[in-house]
Amino acid sequence: xxxxxxxxxxxxxxxxxxxxxxxxxxxxxxxxxxxxxxxxxxxxxxxxxxxxxxxxxxxxxxxxxxxxxxxxxxxxxxxxxxxxxxxxxxxxxxxxxxxxxxxxxxxxxxxxxxxxx
Numbered sequence: 001x002x003x004x005x006x007x008x009x010x011x012x013x014x015x016x017x018x019x020x021x022x023x024x025x026x027x028x029x030x031x032x033x034x035x036x037x038x039x040x041x042x043x044x045x046x047x048x049x050x051x052x053x054x055x056x057x058x059x060x061x062x063x064x065x066x067x068x069x070x071x072x073x074x075x076x077x078x079x080x081x082x083x084x085x086x087x088x089x090x091x092x093x094x095x096x097x098x099x100x101x102x103x104x105x106x107x108x109x110x111x112x113x114x115x116x117x
Contacts, residue, residue: 005108
């Protein structure tokens with residue numbers, strides 16, 4: 001059974017920072033485009049950022065310039081560094097591993113990020 005293990009969520013004040021982590025197995029990580037998505041209460045899940053095995057990144061317009069995505073190919077872990085957080089970033093954040101040919105598409109269990117004073 002494929003597992004994506006997320007960590008790093010929590011409560012942070014507006015303007016603060018958090019770093020999310022997502023670890024998986026090497027045989028998944030080595031092929032996967034890794035990504036982060038989020039779902040706020042009452043809204044649809046939306047893309048936050050993705051990173052390919054080659055390191056190419058893509059960001060939602062709402063997080064450009066504030067969030068960074070990176071991957072550690074030794075630790076088989078993807079990170080989402082979130083800076084200048086605001087209340088609109090409050091959501092459950094999900095890690096995703098997607099095979100570029102569509103052979104599989106795995107999701108983590110989600111981690112809550114709450115931005116509030």
